[in-house]
Amino acid sequence: xxxxxxxxxxxxxxxxxxxxxxxxxxxxxxxxxxxxxxxxxxxxxxxxxxxxxxxxxxxxxxxxxxxxxxxxxxxxxxxxxxxxxxxxxxxxxxxxxxxxxxxxxxxxxxxxxxxxxxxxxxxxxxxxxxxxxxxxxxxxxxxxxxxxxxxxxxxxxxxxxxxxxxxxxxxxxxxxxxxxxxxxxxxxxxxxxxxxxxxxxxxxxxxxxxxxxxxxxxxxxxxxxxxxxxxxxxxxxxxxxxxxxxxxxxxxxxxxxxxxxxxxxxxxxxxxxxxxxxxxxxxxxxxxxxxxxxxxxxxxxxxxxxxxxxxxxxxxxxxxxxxxxxxxxxxxxxxxxxxxxxxxxxxxxxxxxxxxxxxxxxxxxxxxxxxxxxxxxxxxxxxxxxxxxxxxxxxxxxxxxxxxxxxxxxxxxxxxxxxxxxxxxxxxxxxxxxxxxxxxxxxxxxxxxxxxxxxxxxxxxxxxxxxxxxxxxxxxxxxxxxxxxxxxxxxxxxxxxxxxxxxxxxxxxxxxxxxxxxxxxxxxxxxxxxxxxxxxxxxxxxxxxxxxxxxxxxxxxxxxxxxxxxxxxxxxxxxxxxxxxxxxxxxxxxxxxxxxxxxxxxxxxxxxxxxxxxxxxxxxxxxxxxxxxxxxxxxxxxxxxxxxxxxxxxxxxxxxxxxxxxxxxxxxxxxxxxxxxxxxxxxxxxxxxxxxxxxxxxxxxxxxxxxxxxxxxxxxxxxxxxxxxxxxxxxxxxxxxxxxxxxxxxxxxxxxxxxxxxxxxxxxxxxxxxxxxxxxxxxxxxxxxxxxxxxxxxxxxx
Amino acid sequence: xxxxxxxxxxxxxxxxxxxxxxxxxxxxxxxxxxxxxxxxxxxxxxxxxxxxxxxxxxxxxxxxxxxxxxxxxxxxxxxxxxxxxxxxxxxxxxxxxxxxxxxxxxxxxxxxxxxxxxxxxxxxxxxxxxxxxxxxxxxxxxxxxxxxxxxxxxxxxxxxxxxxxxxxxxxxxxxxxxxxxxx
Numbered sequence: 001x002x003x004x005x006x007x008x009x010x011x012x013x014x015x016x017x018x019x020x021x022x023x024x025x026x027x028x029x030x031x032x033x034x035x036x037x038x039x040x041x042x043x044x045x046x047x048x049x050x051x052x053x054x055x056x057x058x059x060x061x062x063x064x065x066x067x068x069x070x071x072x073x074x075x076x077x078x079x080x081x082x083x084x085x086x087x088x089x090x091x092x093x094x095x096x097x098x099x100x101x102x103x104x105x106x107x108x109x110x111x112x113x114x115x116x117x118x119x120x121x122x123x124x125x126x127x128x129x130x131x132x133x134x135x136x137x138x139x140x141x142x143x144x145x146x147x148x149x150x151x152x153x154x155x156x157x158x159x160x161x162x163x164x165x166x167x168x169x170x171x172x173x174x175x176x177x178x179x180x181x182x183x184x185x186x187x188x189x190x191x192x193x194x195x196x197x198x199x200x201x202x203x204x205x206x207x208x209x210x211x212x213x214x215x216x217x218x219x220x221x222x223x224x225x226x227x228x229x230x231x232x233x234x235x236x237x238x239x240x241x242x243x244x245x246x247x248x249x250x251x252x253x254x255x256x257x258x259x260x261x262x263x264x265x266x267x268x269x270x271x272x273x274x275x276x277x278x279x280x281x282x283x284x285x286x287x288x289x290x291x292x293x294x295x296x297x298x299x300x301x302x303x304x305x306x307x308x309x310x311x312x313x314x315x316x317x318x319x320x321x322x323x324x325x326x327x328x329x330x331x332x333x334x335x336x337x338x339x340x341x342x343x344x345x346x347x348x349x350x351x352x353x354x355x356x357x358x359x360x361x362x363x364x365x366x367x368x369x370x371x372x373x374x375x376x377x378x379x380x381x382x383x384x385x386x387x388x389x390x391x392x393x394x395x396x397x398x399x400x401x402x403x404x405x406x407x408x409x410x411x412x413x414x415x416x417x418x419x420x421x422x423x424x425x426x427x428x429x430x431x432x433x434x435x436x437x438x439x440x441x442x443x444x445x446x447x448x449x450x451x452x453x454x455x456x457x458x459x460x461x462x463x464x465x466x467x468x469x470x471x472x473x474x475x476x477x478x479x480x481x482x483x484x485x486x487x488x489x490x491x492x493x494x495x496x497x498x499x500x501x502x503x504x505x506x507x508x509x510x511x512x513x514x515x516x517x518x519x520x521x522x523x524x525x526x527x528x529x530x531x532x533x534x535x536x537x538x539x540x541x542x543x544x545x546x547x548x549x550x551x552x553x554x555x556x557x558x559x560x561x562x563x564x565x566x567x568x569x570x571x572x573x574x575x576x577x578x579x580x581x582x583x584x585x586x587x588x589x590x591x592x593x594x595x596x597x598x599x600x601x602x603x604x605x606x607x608x609x610x611x612x613x614x615x616x617x618x619x620x621x622x623x624x625x626x627x628x629x630x631x632x633x634x635x636x637x638x639x640x641x642x643x644x645x646x647x648x649x650x651x652x653x654x655x656x657x658x659x660x661x662x663x664x665x666x667x668x669x670x671x672x673x674x675x676x677x678x679x680x681x682x683x684x685x686x687x688x689x690x691x692x693x694x695x696x697x698x699x700x701x702x703x704x705x706x707x708x709x710x711x712x713x714x715x716x717x718x719x720x721x722x723x724x725x726x727x728x729x730x731x732x733x734x735x736x737x738x739x740x741x742x743x744x745x746x747x748x749x750x751x752x753x754x755x756x757x758x759x760x761x762x763x764x765x766x767x768x769x770x771x772x773x774x775x776x777x778x779x780x781x782x783x784x785x786x787x788x789x790x791x792x793x794x795x796x797x798x
Numbered sequence: 799x800x801x802x803x804x805x806x807x808x809x810x811x812x813x814x815x816x817x818x819x820x821x822x823x824x825x826x827x828x829x830x831x832x833x834x835x836x837x838x839x840x841x842x843x844x845x846x847x848x849x850x851x852x853x854x855x856x857x858x859x860x861x862x863x864x865x866x867x868x869x870x871x872x873x874x875x876x877x878x879x880x881x882x883x884x885x886x887x888x889x890x891x892x893x894x895x896x897x898x899x900x901x902x903x904x905x906x907x908x909x910x911x912x913x914x915x916x917x918x919x920x921x922x923x924x925x926x927x928x929x930x931x932x933x934x935x936x937x938x939x940x941x942x943x944x945x946x947x948x949x950x951x952x953x954x955x956x957x958x959x960x961x962x963x964x965x966x967x968x969x970x971x972x973x974x975x976x977x978x979x980x981x
Contacts, residue, residue, distance in 0.1 A: 454840045454841070454903065455840070455841050457840075457841055457902075458841060504840065504902070504903065504904050504923075506904065518904050518905075518906070518921060519904050520904060520923060558981060560977075561904065561921050561922070561923055561975075561976055561977055562904065562906070562920070562921030563921075567921060568920065568921070568976065568977040568978075568981075569977055569981035570977045570981065571977075571981040572981070596845065596846065597845070597846045597896045598846075599851075611846075645979070645980065645981055646979070646980045646981075647980070647981065655980075655981055660980075673856055673858070673947065673949070674947075674949065686855065689855075699844065700844065700898070701842055701844075701899075702898065702899055704899055704901070704926060704929070748842075756854065756855045757855070758854075758855050758856050759856075759947075761946075776881070777879070778877055778878065778879060779878040779879065779880065779881045779882075779883070780877065780878045780885075780946060781875075781876070781877045781878075782874075782875075782876045782877075782885075782946040782947065783873070783874070783875050783876075784854075784856060784861070784873065784874040784875075784876075784947065785850070785853075785854030785855065785856040785861045785871075785872070785873050785874055786849070786850070786854055786855075786873040787849070787850050787851070787852075787853065787854040787855060787873070788847065788848070788849050788850075789847070789848045789851060790845060790846070790847045790848075791845045791846050792843060792844070792845035792847075793843070793844050793845055794841045794842070794843050795841065795842045796840070796841060796842065797840035797841060797842050797901050797903055
């Protein structure tokens with residue numbers, strides 16, 4: 001092969017080689033039928049190429065607005081000045097199909113910067129993709145619609161892959177990627193004005209050896225630091241497999257003028273996904289589902305603030321996903337199954353229309369440097385149902401809606417104070433002025449057709465408010481490396497303002513149209529929360545989180561009853577928390593066998609003591625908490641609680657904080673009960689230890705009054721509620737339930753809890769008058785040696 | 799008006815009014831009234847709670863497991879009302895209790911209560927009391943102590959009296975909580 005031929009062949013195939021990881025489209029069209037007929041019957045061609053290609057800028061223009069990919073390079077992944085080897089074997093089969101066998105070794109494709117013409121001073125950062133690729137591609141004339149079009153069979157294996165994102169000299173990348181994909185019978189057709197790509201079955205598997213982080217600008221896609229030789233810290237690895245089918249339609253035309261329209265739908269026939277941390281896995285197994293994206297438009301345009309952006313605007317999207325088992329830890333036990341269905345679509349919330357759109361811009365956080373990503377984001381989750389099932393018992397949180405608008409910034413940062421802002425090592429996800437909210441309509445138990453009930457406040461047990469709207473600022477920075485080895489280290493500063501969170505909430509639509517939710521509301525809420533060095537690891541036990549230091553202040557301007565805007569107020573409440581060395585472990589499996597309301601390790605012993613023996617099964621969730629309440633370090637970092645009432649009214653008629661009378665519980669802290677290591681300070685290692693086991697389980701619910709209940713179902717006081725799909729309301733009352741009836745008791749959350757502490761102290765309790773000042777009423781409280789156990793079941797009110 | 803009357807008489811200073819349970823008036827909120835609040839949220843709780851069933855986490859010269867006759871296995875709660883003064887103590891707290899059907903929800907009262915409900919016309923937080931609460935060997939001591947910890951130097955304690963509870967307590971009706979006064 002002459003050098004001239006090699007160069008020509010290399011250039012002709014360069015574009016194909018660059019794009020082959022994506023669906024092969026443009027270059028394949030260069031071989032038309034006449035060419036195929038000319039070379040039919042030949043034994044084939046072998047093309048070799050060592051490629052190094054650079055371009056200062058690749059640009060795309062849409063209605064005069066441009067986006068530039070700068071610092072484009074294709075070449076060696078290991079040598080910045082080297083070439084990537086390409087080998088392509090071209091063969092024409094007897095059926096006139098073009099068969100390409102290819103090998104690509106040590107190739108990197110990268111962009112140094114992505115900029116918008118309207119904001120040339122800001123960059124979205126750089127991307128790089130390293131890989132070695134071997135595979136085959138067969139192209140036959142004729143698509144799904146007949147003669148016009150193509151049919152593809154493709155199979156390839158990628159090894160040694162890296163996919164990275166880099167800003168301001170810091171980078172996060174997927175390392176040691178392997179990927180096997182087989183896609184047979186993929187068809188490409190022109191249907192009307194659309195290009196239709198139909199993949200009836202795509203199967204494959206993938207593995208990511210590590211997700212690494214570097215803050216050394218000299219590193220660029222290196223697994224080890226080039227300066228120290230040490231392995232770069234890792235967030236952990238990933239692996240999985242998939243079997244899916246999809247159909248994609250591409251049309252010209254953006255939301256405004258030029259652009260691109262994408263319609264896409266896919267079915268996940270089966271899949272699984274694992275996150276692996278030092279050999280221990282969080283596994284999502286038996287994944288199935290489907291989704292549909294309609295009218296997704298791509299434009300180079302301006303966002304709602306007039307900022308230049310690459311706009312992705314969505315008409316609608318809907319789908320449903322099932323995760324058959326969520327497994328955690330070395331035992332492989334399951335927490336249960338999860339199902340989510342969703343509809344993303346334009347909707348009016350609180351009198352304002354929300355859409356689904358992301359406007360990508362350069363810059364990220366303004367103090368982090370010129371490179372970063374800013375996502376001006378708006379979302380409208382019109383409807384979603386989220387269900388959790390364990391041991392066959394299913395609870396559905398129905399009618400979840402969410403809305404919001406604001407900026408999300410993404411930077412890869414390092415531990416430094418830069419331009420006055422504190423940054424930490426890791427991938428920083430920032431939030432700027434995000435005005436958002438969510439609400440849940442009610443609870444259904446058993447199946448999707450079950451009647452809507454109250455009870456969303458059961459979510460409080462899992463740390464979620466049933467309804468919440470807020471303005472969010474702050475960041476969460478995800479650092480690489482856990483308590484030992486792989487894992488995640490989180491640093492975070494979150495500020496919430498204008499919050500309204502429900503402790504108890506009724507439905508927003510009981511079937512007769514939207515109505516104000518009634519409940520107990522934390523309103524005029526300000527919440528500042530700070531986390532330092534919280535490590536997250538998957539261990540043999542489960543998911544372990546250990547926090548070096550955390551502190552927060554929740555200032556509830558008004559605790560309202562009834563309507564969240566106009567309900568009467570109990571006054572102002574302020575809760576401060578300061579913890580050092582606290583931890584939480586989430587483990588699979590619930591309470592197992594429980595003697596509720598009695599004692600005994602066997603069913604007979606339990607029954608003899610007056611209890612009910614419950615077999616709550618293998619699945620469920622157990623949470624182990626250790627809360628070390630530290631002594632006050634300053635006014636912001638302490639544990640305290642205050643209630644203020646009788647505030648003076650401001651000119652706007654609203655109570656003015658700090659002008660009323662306060663009851664203050666000041667400096668609340670734990671201790672081990674003495675200074676056992678003789679360092680002059682009481683030891684504080686035990687804290688408050690709480691074990692919570694949560695199951696979805698049947699429970700006995702009795703009627704409390706005679707006559708019909710709120711849904712018109714009649715029964716006598718003391719009758720037991722029995723679920724019955726044939727009954728109009730989905731249940732009935734029985735005075736003497738049969739054994740079969742007892743198998744259909746209502747579902748709810750069953751919680752087995754044990755909480756212990758050696759010593760919990762309150763330094764002082766004061767009454768504070770706005771003029772007279774503080775008056776101490778209790779000079780100290782000391783609680784010792786507590787061990788509280790509880791078996792509780794919580795169900796919606798019948 | 800029930801709110802005004804009770805709020806003036808009971809807990810107006812706190813901004814909270816607690817309407818005593820099990821009164822005859824409470825039963826006047828019939829099912830017709832309840833039907834008006836169909837669909838409102840709320841939960842129904844049942845269960846049992848035990849305190850220091852076998853002992854607590856401390857193991858020292860004063861606290862131990864319940865089978866250790868010379869030690870106390872209950873919890874201890876001490877508070878000081880005077881600066882540098884002595885400590886009031888609830889000591890050796892133990893026992894367990896069980897209940898069925900404690901409900902918690904928000905509802906509007908706009909009828910019943912002998913006509914007062916219509917005038918009241920406000921939202922309340924309703925704690926529906928369980929009919930029966932079973933107490934089993936609930937016990938504690940009231941004492942006075944010279945130090946907050948029983949292991950502190952110079953510790954002296956005088957047990958004043960002991961309380962022990964066993965049996966069923968009938969708790970019928972609802973506890974209604976609502977804001978009152980200037981927040």
